[in-house]
Amino acid sequence: MEDRFIYQMEPWIGKEERDAVCAYLESGGWLTEYRYTRMFEKMIADYTGASFASVVSNGTVSLFAALMACGIGPGDEVIVPDFTMIATANAVRWIGATPVLVDIEEKTLCLDLEKAEAAITPRTRAIMVVALNGRAPDMAALTSLCQAHGLWIIEDAAQALGARQKGRHLGTFGHIGSFSFSAPKIITTGQGGALITNDADLYDQIVKIRDFGREKPGMDIHIALGYNMKFTDLQAVVGIEQMKKLPERVERKKQMFARYRSNLADVPGVQFIETNPEDTPPWFIDILVDDRESLAAYLKEHGIGTRPFYPPIHTQVPYRGAPGEFPVTERLAAKGLWLPSSLFLTDDDIDRICEHIREFYHRGTRLAFQV
Incomplete structure (x- = not known):
């Protein structure tokens, strides 16, 4: 639907x-x-x-x-x-x-x-x-x-x-x-x-x-x-009861990640984090993009929720002024977006999400959603 x-x-x-x-x-x-x-x-x-x-x-x-x-x-x-x-x-x-x-x-x-x-x-x-x-x-x-x-x-x-x-x-x-x-x-x-x-x-x-x-x-x-x-x-x-279902959920998480990655493999500007599929069932499906806010707004318009990566700890109010330099954290945290990752998702849901992401990048839609 x-x-x-x-x-x-x-x-x-x-x-x-x-x-x-x-x-x-x-x-x-x-x-x-x-x-x-x-x-x-x-x-x-x-x-x-x-x-x-x-x-x-x-x-x-x-x-x-x-x-x-x-x-x-x-x-x-x-x-x-x-x-x-x-x-x-x-x-x-x-x-x-x-x-x-x-x-x-x-x-x-x-x-x-x-x-x-x-x-x-x-x-x-x-x-x-x-x-x-x-x-x-x-x-x-x-x-x-x-x-x-x-x-x-x-x-x-x-x-x-x-x-x-x-x-x-x-x-x-x-x-x-x-x-x-x-x-x-x-x-x-x-x-x-x-x-x-x-x-x-x-x-x-x-x-x-x-x-x-x-x-x-x-x-x-x-x-x-x-x-x-x-x-x-x-x-x-x-x-x-949740633990009884954990092995099945772990396998489903791996399948979900693989389907997202396969569907979006040829989309320019969408980067996946290196993941060993044998060991790691990503909790959230994570991508790195240069236009995170625009993509998130576009997906929301099409009934799809997302979540931005955590801000770096040193930028949060209780930790402002913390000593150190954090160039990798600052760069990647600003690009990261968590896509829908619920175990309720069907393969059709994932395909729908990926199709909207493809549309965003392939049809110039991103220009209309600059935020």
């Missing part, structure tokens, strides 16, 4: 999730975290290959908990890419440390490791690497870099559930990996986050941090500083 507006992203909640929620409510469950939360955590650990998984209230909280578990706080520095969702840098601020912004590499839109190494100081305690849109820098090289300098690796893999590098799931290369289950993600529980690790001591710290520092759940004996970051079983029953 040509008149159906195609949103850039929609969450996909099916009958299975609705039935599971109704069954849980009818069972008299207490809503808070319990048996289903533990089941959801096990599914995440099994899927990623991590030894431990702990779910929390959202993806920003998960980054905060990861930093806290690593003992990072006031006076410390954490290297963060300048191109990321602002929550990455905000979590570092929240813990009381200083986010040190570093430019990205053009190939992956992820942290430039050479520039990251140049930014290391005696106060640097960690690198928070972001798997932006399911892609990551060379994780073996990052591991070697951090080992050489005695740094923690925290992987912000919020956009990378289902993504791998050389067969290994992103989030498992570092000391702690963090995921998000907010509405646009490949699986969602409305809000929510998860931490994975292979380190039993870090896992023990995370479990205490998310539950007021309690020695044991339900007991008011507190042996560490902690907060209320807990998940709920009501969310977990949704998450369990």
